[in-house]
Amino acid sequence: MLLANYTKEFKYNLQLAFPVMLGMLGHTFVAFADNIMVGQLGTAELAAVSLGNSFIFIAMSLGIGFSTSITPLTAEADAEGNVEKGRSAFKHGLLLCTILGVALFLLILLAKPLMYYMDQPPEVVELAIPYLDLVAFSLIPLIMFQSLKQFSDGLSQTKYPMYATLVANIVNILLNYLLIFGKFGFPQMGIIGAAIGTLVSRTIMFLFLWSLLKMNSKARPFVSGLTRIIHNSMIKKIISLGFPSALQMLFEVAIFTAAVWLSGVLGKNPQAANQIALNLASMTFMVATGLSVAAMVRVGNQKGLKDFFNLKRIALSIFFLALLIEIAFAVFFWIFNEWLPTIYLDENDISNQIDNFEVISIASKLLIIAAIFQISDGIQVVVLGALRGLQDVKIPTLITFISYWIIGFPVSYYLGLYTSLKSSGIWIGLLAGLTTAAVFLYIRFNFLTRKLLKT
Template sequence: MIKSSGGTTAGWWIVNSRSLLALAFPLILTNFAHVALTTVDIVMLGRLGATEIAAAGLAIVLFNQLRTMGTGLVTGVSNLVAEAHVRNDVQRIRDLLVAGFFWATVSGIVFAVVLLLIGPVLLWLGQEPEVVEKSGQFLTVLAPGMVPCLWFQTLRHFTTGLKRPGPLLAITLVSIAATIGLNYVLIYGKLGLPAFGFVGVAIATTTVFTLSFLMFLLVIVKNRSFSPYLSRSELRWSGDAVKSVWKLGLPISGTYASEAGFFSVLTLLIGTLGTEALAAQTLLNQIIYIVFMISAGFSHAASVHISEAHGVGDYVKARRLGILGLALGVLAMLVVAIPYLVVPDAIVSLFLSADHEGNAAILALTASGLLIATVLQVFDASQNIGNGILRGVGDAVGPFRISLVGYWLVGLPVSYLLGVAAGQGVQGVWVGQTIGLATTAGMLVVAFLVRVNRLKQKASDTVALESSKS
């Protein structure tokens, strides 16, 4: 029977499943809590009408596109911190924290400016003028929230790299309560404040982004376990750390941009099919985004564990951890698919009121999309975890290249052919999206297995060479 550090083969899978779940579970809960912020926004907007949800939905998609790119730029902080932590290199961890904040600030400012100037581009891309005008109003308030949002993400990846993500959940739960309260007060004009309507959602979101970062920073500063890394006299600018975060983060950001851009372009494509189609896309995107948080938790947990194995050259363990992360993610998606098949109408009705005229068509359209999503989410989870496990063995460029093929050379053309050229509408676009995700997922898994085998062989050759010299 094969032996490993965890005992028998069966014992290894059990022990490491528990280890992965121990890190993934709080990350998933935190992800759920974080996505609840935008979910609350969508639910509140769904009570205001189709035009409002379409306009704000378009604005949120664009914001998330750039937020995802900025998050990708600092995501490598967790992997780099994990590698430094296993070597007990405290100063390196401090330097990485400063570097993460630097890139979060730079990218946050640049992306906020882009959001403020994007209106004419949307008109040129064929979006309805009324929707673009309202989206512009929404983005004017939402864009400044980009910087504190990315500062929060930097702290998040710093604590995750140390395997101490605990404070995130409590902070995000408080943020949800604040979002609900602020949305209600600002949309409808309570407590003596004017009614801002759907723009009130943007005000609430930007406010909560700022408060979340400040709360998280306060918790970390007060937590003694983080104090070795937060000594002001030891926090310094390190060109090497800044370069390392950029070197790992740029291709991750590119991969995230490719994925988010794929969804954003599909949203713009669907926007040319009418307001109802765009509203349905907004709802389906949000539902998928919620469930995506499960695979994101598994992806990040597997990535951090694999980074540790990579740091000590244990590639047998790295390979097994990658397979284990994929298996857990796919299993979770199959469980989630059950309510999609059994009660799709009930799920969609949570996000959109049937009282408004015209909403019935949107509800039916979104419910049909959930049937497609049962398959889509399996491949979406696989490609997400595939990104994480490849990053864990030091390959951040491969996922970017693969995403260009899977999303843009396969998914987008097929979506256009099925949805527009073949006249299948929004359902055709969703099927094409699924095919693109499936292609990407398959290529990522193969790339991970090939890279791990190469690294294992390289390590074996090095050992053999050293033995021959001695």
């Protein structure tokens, strides 16, 4: 009976999270499609996309993390029936995300020369530089889209971002096919074609979601009647929640980006293998991210209602659901670790056969470690979502920094570059950081909810 108090929430949790999962998987599928198509060009091209995207992932983490501040504010306003408060969160959130998107684009342009000083393979850097220019510009529509997505999630309208992402994926795959390989009279552009596909699809994604929200009866009152008046109080509120949330996501994404760079020091084949394993792990992580949004929305709703008993019960039900799903993914990675990397590379390509076999061998070992850290990674991101729903962001930011950069990165650096473990050692460091974060974030959540229940 006690267990049923939690499992009975599974159905609604999944209904709320499932569209988010599909939408987030759609983001990752853009990279998945790029990697598979670019992988047919060679391991140097695949490593170049990995290196270029490592810069993009850092910027994306700041933008996406910052935008998450819009969700709990919208969820709280929705539970209170306060349209004006929700409209203000939407308007100011969109404004700040647009400014941030432009700033991140300019920052990446300034940071490009760093590639030459990172001890990366020269042929990889030469391919990555022009690819990065176009993909960096796509950050502007992507982060603007994120502001709309987080608002829509806060209203529990999670299907609309999913629809927009699915449309964007269709456009991206079509343009990739036409432009990477030069089909049906289009120029053969290689990885530049992949970059163009990403830019166009992300622009369409933002415009499509905006049109859906304007037509939705629940969202329309919030996105209509916007004035030019700026309220400093809401700006400060969004920044106070968004900045620490951006840092939380930055600390996690940055350690995975560091894994890309450390792998590049080992060579182009370890870097390509790292990209394959990371892309696969990212897709399962998006499922946990969907549950994280469900936790943020449902905890934010219960906070608005001041129902702290059900707040904790619902949050624990989501944690339990995430644990079960991640265990299933861990088993999948463990069983198919040798087959999954072959999706990305052509084993019969005679000219690249030696490189391809080495990449597949390294990636299969990394997937064994990824199988284990699926569980820690899923738990930490779902608990983070619940803490954001409580609008608790400062202490979790400190926890993520210590977990990833005081514990995880030194382990990755030492084991990867100074032991025979090499690529596997880098990923053992990731496992150490994620597990530390999962444990201490849960302790933080338990502490806060026990305190709320006593009030």
